Amino acid sequence: MCAKKVHPKIFRIKGIENWDSKGFYEKNFSQYLEEDFKIREFLENKIDRLALEKIEIERSPGKINLIIHTPRPGLIIGRGGEEVERLKEEIEKKILKEKRELKIEIREVKNPWTSATLVAKWMASQIEKRVPYRRVLKQALNRITLQKGVEGARVQVAGRLDGVEIARKEWIQKGRLPRQTLRAEIDYGQANAYCTYGVVGVKVWIYKGEKFD
Known part of the structure; x- marks a missing residue:
């Protein structure tokens, strides 16, 4: 029963998974942790949610490297890299308390249907558009299981489905x-659909086989 309440990624940290924030945190740990939280919050508000899978933060003395995983890199980079430079300037001005070298790296997600986070966000956007939740569940599961390398998947919604009184x-x-x-x-992702009758939670698990590295 306990394992059901553990995040699938945290359950596998230092086995086949790693932290999304890593590097030099020994000095001013609380300040750096707060900065990481604010950077993620800022980027999630600035970038369209369907264009953002995850944000990795790597720290070394005097340097910060942000790695943004996205299925639509052109949207974030902008014409001639204008959008990336604007994001960089705003982060340096509004969030960073010390002057450090900031680098933003964009990595493309080749297949969004093998990313649990992107699938969960897509499902949430469909539910917000009032598409019947059963159709959304079936469409998402069918598209996931058709992808190469996927051996199994589970999709789940919870809340006041179709506006019923009891969640x-x-x-x-x-x-x-x-x-x-x-x-x-196992790739795991979750998202929220904000509907007129309340919030509907979406969870997605995608199994890609066993990893022995």
Whole structure:
């Protein structure tokens, strides 16, 4: 029962997964942690949610490297790199308390349908557009399981589905999903759909086979 409440990525940290923030944090740990939180919050508000998978932060003395994973790199880079430079200037001006070298690196997500976070965000956007949630569940699961390298998946929605008075949870699964196996490479993502009748939570698990590295 306990394992169901543990985030699938945290469950596998230092096994087959790693932290999204890493590097030199020994000095001024609380300040750097606050900066990381504000950087993520700023970028999530500035970038369209369907164009942002995750943000990695790497710190070394006097330097910060931001790695933005996105299926639409052109949207973030802008014409001639204008958008990236604007983001960089705003972060340096509004968030960073000390003068440090800031670098922003854009990495393309080749296939959004193998990313649990991007699938969850897509599902949330469809539910906000009032598409029936059962259709959204089936469409998402079918598209995920058609992708090369995917061995199983589960999609779930929870809340006041279709505006009913009592909140409930519904999910569907296809293929294998060994959540208790530590070497199983399971991508997990979640998102919220903000509807007129309340918030609907979306969760996605994608199993890509076992990893022995």
